Every structure is written in structure tokens, then in C-alpha cells.
Amino acid sequence: MSGMRGLVFSIALTHIRARMRQTLVGVMGVAIGVGFSVMMAALMEGSQNDFVAQLVDSLPHISVTDEQREPPRQPADIVYDAAEIHGLTTRVLRPGIKNPFAIMAALEGWLPGTLAPSVQWKAVIRFAGRDTAASVTGIDPRREMNVSKLPTQIRSGSLDNLFKASNAIILGDGLAKKIGARVGNSIVVTAGSGNTISATVVALSHSGVSQVDDTQSYVLIKTGQILAGQTGLVNELRVKVRDVMQAREVARRIEAETGYKSVSWQEAHEDLLSAFQVRNIIMYTVVSAILMVASFGTYNIISTITHEKTRDIAIMKSLGFASRVIRQIFVVESMMIGVLGLLLGWVLGVCMTWGMGFIEIKSPFMDSTHLPVLYAPAHYVIAGLVALSASVIAGYFPARKAASLQPVEIIRGAS
Amino acid sequence: MTGPLIEARGVTRILDGEVPTTLIAGVDMSVAPGEFLAITGPSGSGKSSLLYLLGLLDVPTSGEVIIAGHATSALDEDARARLRLETLGFVFQFHFLLPEFSALENVMLPMRALGRWPAERMQERAHEILASLGLAGHTHKRPDQMSGGQRQRVAIARALANDPLVVLADEPTGNLDTASTAQVIGILRDMIAGEAGKAVVVVTHDLGLAAQADRRINIIDGRVAVPDPSPVSDVTR
Known part of the structure; x- marks a missing residue:
């Protein structure tokens, strides 16, 4: 043939x-x-x-927050078939992640990656008469390099500058531009809790994603806790996994083990x-x-x-x-x-x-x-x-x- | 092979259409081994149509064509093509050589399609056939580089390539001069003389060519004319 x-x-x-x-x-x-x-x-x-x-790269692969997917059931609901509850007021304080360092130690036992604690808060930043809303993240600079590229994204200064001034703050370069602040300027940060601090801009960050650079700022975790008015508060664990495509599965397991809402980058950007x-x-x-x-x-x-x-x-x-x-x-x-x-x-x-x-x-x-x-x-x-x-x-x-x-x-x- | 090489039994061919046309009507005939048979008749009488039916190029509307003992009416198109490739060789009035191929390639074409011999043997055989037809120096020429007589000889070489039992020729000398005509007739005659059990069927209106046949069948209006004008009895070489 x-x-x-x-x-x-x-x-x-x-x-x-x-x-x-x-x-x-x-x-x-x-x-x-x-x-x-x-x-x-x-x-x-x-x-x-x-x-x-x-x-x-600009966001944590997984964000574990002090929230839960479903509101916890009230004791009365558990005991009685039908219960009507009146007069409850929502707590002003954020609950935070309970025993964050114990949870971190437990997760580090199996996690295919690294994690760092942080305090997330919304705030208004004021400088030279200009106000703008921003996200303030309280971080531990020594752990931060394990979970984000922030250390490599710092412009005009370094991440360690957070230790060099009291109430030091790093602003996203877009955010700094919006309010006209530069390194060395003193700005006023008012958190949603009502607490106000005066902070010194020690560096600028640039992730390349405008949405982040226009709204994000970083302070030391302790400063974040002062802003929140809650000592010892950790309301977010930020996780970086070795294989980014595994984030969804890892997030699911973290949530199952800790009970806290754990959102992978895929879930956050599903749309x-x-x-x-x-x-x-x-x-x-x-x-x-x-x-x-x-x-x-x-x-x-x-x-x-x-x-x-x-x-x-x-x-x-x-x-x-x-x-x-x-x-x-x-x-x-x-x-x-x-x-x-x-x-x-x-x-x-x-x-x-x-x-x-x-x-x-x-x-x-x-x-x-x-x-x-x-x-x-x-x-x-x-x-x-x-x-x-x-x-x-x-x-x-x-x-x-x-x-x-x-x-x-x-x-x-x-x- | 002692029986007829080709046999037609009540072969009829009617062309479909608004007015059906009968090309061939109830023809019974046979081609014996060693026979040089001429089919003659006036233009439009159906002699070429009969040749196409005998050569399995066309399918009878009714009747049966038997090739080397094989009834063909039940065969599908590919099986008919295979039988044609193995047992028959065609020569047409026009040479019908493939224009992009050399004489050698044209002659090798049916051999390659049949695949009976290895490549070297096919090439050797093609050279031998072309040389026997006086085309030894033209093997690598394309058809457009040859004369009409040379092309027709290449077409005959191609018809002989697979060593067929019967060569069917449709007005093979129709476009040739006298010298080339004589040469072509000589070649076809030699084919029968050279090997026993072979036959040649020629459709022609050339009475000179028909006169050289062993037997002649005259076709008029799709039927075999009676009586046969030049019956040759018991052609059994």
C-alpha cells in the first residue's frame, strides 16, 4: 500500500x-x-x-479575615425551635481573629507557603487640607517579605523605615499624589473607629496596579492596633502559597480548620x-x-x-x-x-x-x-x-x- | 484461459433523460483469446459505447458483461476499477496522457496503481515497453514535447503496462498519419502474436484497419448488424 x-x-x-x-x-x-x-x-x-x-503579586494569595461566611447561631436559636430576639445591638469593636499566633502556628504545620498577620482598617487620610479614603494595613515588616512583594515595591525609602519613626506610614504612590504628600511629610490618619493619629510618611510603594496604589497605605501592626483602638487585634492573616493555582484548595482547608472566612485570590476576582x-x-x-x-x-x-x-x-x-x-x-x-x-x-x-x-x-x-x-x-x-x-x-x-x-x-x- | 476473455450477454444501455436514448440494445458477443476484433459502424451507431461497456467504463442498463470469467454486474465501482486495472488496457483516439508527467512516468502510472511489481522492476518494464515501441530516446519527454504518433505510442505503452488480457482501443489511429497508423496497427498485432491468450478489440471506422482484423462486428443503431460482414470462424490461435 x-x-x-x-x-x-x-x-x-x-x-x-x-x-x-x-x-x-x-x-x-x-x-x-x-x-x-x-x-x-x-x-x-x-x-x-x-x-x-x-x-x-499585589495582593495576598489568600486572605483569612475575622469574619464568618454565615452569622453564628444565637444560643436561643440552638435551644428553642422558634425564638425571637429583641434589643440586640451590634458590637462596635471588631472581634479579631482569636489566638492568631496559635492559629498561625497550627497552619504553618502543613501550609504549602507562608503567612503573616495584619490589621486591616479603613481610614481617612488628611494632608494640606485634602482628605481621601484609604485602606490602612498594619504589617510586620519582617514577615511581610514572606507574603507579598511589598519590600520590592518600595520607592523613596525602605520597608524598615517603618521602624525609624513613631507612627510611620508608607503610602501608595497614587495615594500620596492624590493628597500631595511626600516622604517626610506628616499626615493625619483618622480611622473608622474615630481614633486619630499623626503619622510620618517614610516611603512610597508602587505595585503597578492603580487600584492598589491609589488607596493602600501601610503602618506597623502596632500602629494599626492603635488606630483600631484594640490592642492585640489581628483581623487578617495573609497567606502566600507556593503554587498560586492551589490557593483555592488551600483557602478551603484553612476555612474548614479555623472557621474564619478564607478568601483565595481566585474567589476575590471570580468575576x-x-x-x-x-x-x-x-x-x-x-x-x-x-x-x-x-x-x-x-x-x-x-x-x-x-x-x-x-x-x-x-x-x-x-x-x-x-x-x-x-x-x-x-x-x-x-x-x-x-x-x-x-x-x-x-x-x-x-x-x-x-x-x-x-x-x-x-x-x-x-x-x-x-x-x-x-x-x-x-x-x-x-x-x-x-x-x-x-x-x-x-x-x-x-x-x-x-x-x-x-x-x-x-x-x-x-x- | 480457454473461454472468452470478454463476453457480453444481452447488454443494453439506455441513457436516462426526458427522452431516454438507447445506445446499445441487447448485444451478445464475445472476444476470444488471440483474437483481433474490429467493431465498426457508422458515426453514432454505438460502437464506442459498446467498447466502454466491454471495458467496464460504463454499466449496462441490463444484461451482463463477463471479463475473464468474472460476472461484473454485481461489482461496485472500485471492484470494477480493480478488474479493469488487472485485465484491461485502454487506448483512446486522444492520447490522454497526464501532461505534467514524462512518458516513463505515464507508462508507470497503471503499474504503480496495481503494485504488482517492485519499483525497480516497474521502471525496467516501462523502459522495455517504450523501447519496443521505438521510444527509447523519449522516456523523459513530457507529452507536449512529443509528436502525435509518439504520444499515441506512449498511450499504447501505458495500455500494455500491466500486461492486460485485452487491449481495448477506441479509434486509436483516428488522429494519426498513414505511417503512424501502420505502426500502431503493427504494435497491436504484435501484442497478440507475442503472447498467447491475449486479445485486441478496436473500434474504428477506418476500413483499412478493420480489414486487418480477424473478425469484424458491425454495429448499427446499437445492435449487431446481421449478417456479420466479415465473419471469421473459430479464431483460436
């Missing part, structure tokens, strides 16, 4: 070599389709990964991640459409060849070539165009992706300076498979028509 395959291949090769210009047009059609598909996928997934990476899924579906639909359009070119070429080769098909069939062999000849021609286009398309894709990586952008949300691109083998394999399948389908229909041709009709007409 290998002899027959060789025959099919040599006839197919002869056909497409005899129509170099048409073949080249078909090959270019597939190549452009594959090239643009690869480039689009590289851009879409590159920007998505870049965004997720910055998002993940964003599902938006990415929608975006990916759109992207692959567009990519498939591009390749389908390219396959119309192949269809045209194979149709033209089968039309031009009607007499040759008739003569091959009259010699005794089976319909299956005739079909194979034209499908192989189509595949040859597909494979050549695919190889050229891959090269084109790499070049265009590389070129795109040089384009400078200014994003309102991120501070990327160039279009982020991703070189993923999967993009090339998917584009290749779709292009090849489209080529085979594009070749199959004219090939089937050619194979169904009755030789006697052609021979009678030509004689």
Missing part, C-alpha cells in the same frame, strides 16, 4: 508544483490565518497572564476570571473564523485544480484508479497547502508576536510599558490543528466531487 501512497503523493505534488502561483496564494492564505491567530492568542493570553500576575473565560471563548471563535476564511482559499484552489483536471481524473479512473485514490490525491494536495501554510504561518506568528512585544502602551490600570505577549506552544498546536482540519475539509468536498466523476462521460465528450 506504500506504493499507492507514493503514487498519490507524487501526483499531488506534481499538481501543486505545476500551479505554483495558485499554490502560493493558498499557502499565503493559510499562513496569514495561522500567523494572525498565533499573534492574537499570544497578545490575548499574554495580557491576561500579565494582568493576573500583577493582581496576584474578572470569568470575564477572561468569556474573552478566551471570543478569541478562539475569532481565531477559528480567521482560519476558516483562509480555508476557503484552499477550497477554491482545489476546486480549480479538480475542474482543470477533469480529463486527467477521467483517464486515471479509466486506467483503474479507485475513487478512493482519486479522493486521496486531492485531499493530499489540500493537506500539502495546509502544511506549507502552517509552517510559514508559525514563522509569521513568531515574527509578528515578537514585533508586537515592542509596541509601547500606556494603560490606565497597569504600568506595563510594552504589549505583554505569551509564546505558548499550545497556541501553535491549536492554530495548526484547526488550519490542517480546515484544509482537509476544504479539500475533501472538491475531492469527493472529482472522485464521483464518471470517466465515460468525459472520454465520450473528448473523443
Whole structure:
């Protein structure tokens, strides 16, 4: 059967070599389709990964807070089938995580990562007559480097400066800009609890995510507790896991063990991640459409060849070539165009992706300076498979028509 | 093979259409081993249609064509193609060579499709056949680089490639000059003379060619004309 395959291949090769210009047009059609598909996928997934990476890096992978998913059941509810409770007032003080250091010790026994305690509070920051709302996070600088990239994100100073002044504060650079504060300035921080302190700006931080840089500030954990008016308060454990994709499972286990609400970065940005899924579906639909359009070119070429080769098909069939062999000849021609286009398309894709990586952008949300691109083998394999399948389908229909041709009709007409 | 190489029993071919056209009506005939048979008749009489039916290029509306003892009416298209490849060789009025292939490649085409011999043997055999037809120096020429007579000889070489039992030729000299015609007839005759058990069926309106046949069947309006104008009895070489 290998002899027959060789025959099919040599006839197919002869056909497409005899129509170099048409073949080249078909090959270019597939190549452009594959090239643009690869480039689009590289851009879409590159920007998505870049965004997720910055998002993940700028926030804890898991945040364990002193909240619970369901409000605790009241004792009266537990004892009686029906109970109505009147006159309760909500506590002003935040409960905080009970025995935070015991919990941390227990978690550190199995956690595939590191964790650090913190105090989270909302506050109004005032400087030079300007007020702005901000998040104040009380941190332990020695542990902080284990759970976030904050130490590497400090500009104009260092994280250790928090120890160098009483009530020292690090402001996000966007936040500092909003109120016009600079390192060395003294600002007023009023917490939601009503406590007010005067703090000295000792450094600025820059995560690259505007949403964070415009609202975030850091103080020592003790300062945070003073602002909250609760000594010893820890209302958040921030966790960094070694494999960011494991965060959801780890968060689930922490919540099961501690009873405290434990939110992974995936859960916190569920809407964003599902938006990415929608975006990916759109992207692959567009990519498939591009390749389908390219396959119309192949269809045209194979149709033209089968039309031009009607007499040759008739003569091959009259010699005794089976319909299956005739079909194979034209499908192989189509595949040859597909494979050549695919190889050229891959090269084109790499070049265009590389070129795109040089384009400078200014994003309102991120501070990327160039279009982020991703070189993923999967993009090339998917584009290749779709292009090849489209080529085979594009070749199959004219090939089937050619194979169904009755030789006697052609021979009678030509004689 | 002692029985007929090809046998037609009550073969009828009617073309479908608003007005059905009868091309061949109830033809009974046979081709014996060693026979050079000419099918003659006026233009449009159905002689080519009969050849196509005998050569399994067309399927009878009714009746049966038997090739080397194999009834063919129940065979599907691919099985008919296989039988054609193994037992029959065709020569048409037009050479019908594949234009992008050389003479050698054209001759090797049916051999490669059949796959009976290894590649070296196929090439050797193609060279031998072409040389025997006086085309030794033209093996690598494409059809457009050869004369009409040379092309037709290449077409005959291709018909002989798989060592067929019967060569079916449809006006093989129709486009040739006198010298080439004589050459082609000589080649076809030699084929029968060279090997026992082979036959040649030629459709022609050339009375000169028909006169050289062992037997002649005259077709008029799709039927075998009676009486046979030049019956040759018991052709059993």
C-alpha cells in the first residue's frame, strides 16, 4: 500500500508544483490565518497572564479575615425551635481573629507557603487640607517579605523605615499624589473607629496596579492596633502559597480548620476570571473564523485544480484508479497547502508576536510599558490543528466531487 | 484461459433523460483469446459505447458483461476499477496522457496503481515497453514535447503496462498519419502474436484497419448488424 501512497503523493505534488502561483496564494492564505491567530492568542493570553500576575503579586494569595461566611447561631436559636430576639445591638469593636499566633502556628504545620498577620482598617487620610479614603494595613515588616512583594515595591525609602519613626506610614504612590504628600511629610490618619493619629510618611510603594496604589497605605501592626483602638487585634492573616493555582484548595482547608472566612485570590476576582473565560471563548471563535476564511482559499484552489483536471481524473479512473485514490490525491494536495501554510504561518506568528512585544502602551490600570505577549506552544498546536482540519475539509468536498466523476462521460465528450 | 476473455450477454444501455436514448440494445458477443476484433459502424451507431461497456467504463442498463470469467454486474465501482486495472488496457483516439508527467512516468502510472511489481522492476518494464515501441530516446519527454504518433505510442505503452488480457482501443489511429497508423496497427498485432491468450478489440471506422482484423462486428443503431460482414470462424490461435 506504500506504493499507492507514493503514487498519490507524487501526483499531488506534481499538481501543486505545476500551479505554483495558485499554490502560493493558498499557502499565503493559510499562513496569514495561522500567523494572525498565533499573534492574537499570544497578545490575548499574554495580557491576561500579565494582568493576573500583577493582581496576584499585589495582593495576598489568600486572605483569612475575622469574619464568618454565615452569622453564628444565637444560643436561643440552638435551644428553642422558634425564638425571637429583641434589643440586640451590634458590637462596635471588631472581634479579631482569636489566638492568631496559635492559629498561625497550627497552619504553618502543613501550609504549602507562608503567612503573616495584619490589621486591616479603613481610614481617612488628611494632608494640606485634602482628605481621601484609604485602606490602612498594619504589617510586620519582617514577615511581610514572606507574603507579598511589598519590600520590592518600595520607592523613596525602605520597608524598615517603618521602624525609624513613631507612627510611620508608607503610602501608595497614587495615594500620596492624590493628597500631595511626600516622604517626610506628616499626615493625619483618622480611622473608622474615630481614633486619630499623626503619622510620618517614610516611603512610597508602587505595585503597578492603580487600584492598589491609589488607596493602600501601610503602618506597623502596632500602629494599626492603635488606630483600631484594640490592642492585640489581628483581623487578617495573609497567606502566600507556593503554587498560586492551589490557593483555592488551600483557602478551603484553612476555612474548614479555623472557621474564619478564607478568601483565595481566585474567589476575590471570580468575576474578572470569568470575564477572561468569556474573552478566551471570543478569541478562539475569532481565531477559528480567521482560519476558516483562509480555508476557503484552499477550497477554491482545489476546486480549480479538480475542474482543470477533469480529463486527467477521467483517464486515471479509466486506467483503474479507485475513487478512493482519486479522493486521496486531492485531499493530499489540500493537506500539502495546509502544511506549507502552517509552517510559514508559525514563522509569521513568531515574527509578528515578537514585533508586537515592542509596541509601547500606556494603560490606565497597569504600568506595563510594552504589549505583554505569551509564546505558548499550545497556541501553535491549536492554530495548526484547526488550519490542517480546515484544509482537509476544504479539500475533501472538491475531492469527493472529482472522485464521483464518471470517466465515460468525459472520454465520450473528448473523443 | 480457454473461454472468452470478454463476453457480453444481452447488454443494453439506455441513457436516462426526458427522452431516454438507447445506445446499445441487447448485444451478445464475445472476444476470444488471440483474437483481433474490429467493431465498426457508422458515426453514432454505438460502437464506442459498446467498447466502454466491454471495458467496464460504463454499466449496462441490463444484461451482463463477463471479463475473464468474472460476472461484473454485481461489482461496485472500485471492484470494477480493480478488474479493469488487472485485465484491461485502454487506448483512446486522444492520447490522454497526464501532461505534467514524462512518458516513463505515464507508462508507470497503471503499474504503480496495481503494485504488482517492485519499483525497480516497474521502471525496467516501462523502459522495455517504450523501447519496443521505438521510444527509447523519449522516456523523459513530457507529452507536449512529443509528436502525435509518439504520444499515441506512449498511450499504447501505458495500455500494455500491466500486461492486460485485452487491449481495448477506441479509434486509436483516428488522429494519426498513414505511417503512424501502420505502426500502431503493427504494435497491436504484435501484442497478440507475442503472447498467447491475449486479445485486441478496436473500434474504428477506418476500413483499412478493420480489414486487418480477424473478425469484424458491425454495429448499427446499437445492435449487431446481421449478417456479420466479415465473419471469421473459430479464431483460436
